[in-house]
Amino acid sequence: MRVSPDDHLTIGEIVRRTGVSASALHFYERKGLIFSERDGGNQRIFSRHMLRRISLIIVAKRLNIPLSDVAEVFATLPADRAPTHMDWQRVSRVWKKQLEERRRAIENLEHELTGCIGCGCLSMKACLLLNPDDALRDRGPGPVRLQEPGVAPVPDPSAPKGPPRTAHTS
C-alpha cells in the first residue's frame, strides 16, 4: 500500500497530538482498537483518522465506558478509512444509550440508599414495609436492591399501605 506522509503520522506525532503514551497506544493496538502500518523504513505509522479513534478512547475512559465496549463499537467501524458522519452518529447513539442506562441506575441507587436495600437485616423500620419477611431473599444474597438497580420500584414507605407483617430475624 502506498503511504502518503500527509495521511499518516508516526507514533511520536500521535503521542504529541493525543497526549496518550506510546505504551498505551501499543496496548490499544493489541486490543484491536487502533491499527498501524509499516513505512518503507519499517517504522510504525498510523492513518490520520486513528486520531479520532484515540480521542474517542480518551472520552470513553472519562465516561468510564469499558474498553471492551469501545472495542465492540469500533468493530463496526471501517478500519481502512475515516468513518463517515453516519458511522460516528451510530457510535454516539450506542454510548448515549449506555450513559442513559447508567444514569438511571445511579438514580435508582441514590433512591434505594435512603431506604431498605434488601440485604436481609430487616433492621430499619422501612424494611418491614419494603421487605416484609425478607421476601427479597428469593432474589439472591446481599443487598439485592442495590445489585439489581431498577428491578423493583421502591414503594414510598410513607404512602398508605396495609399493616406490615412482622419480620423474622432469625
Ligand code: FES
Ligand atoms: S435494609 Fe436490610 S433488609 Fe432492609
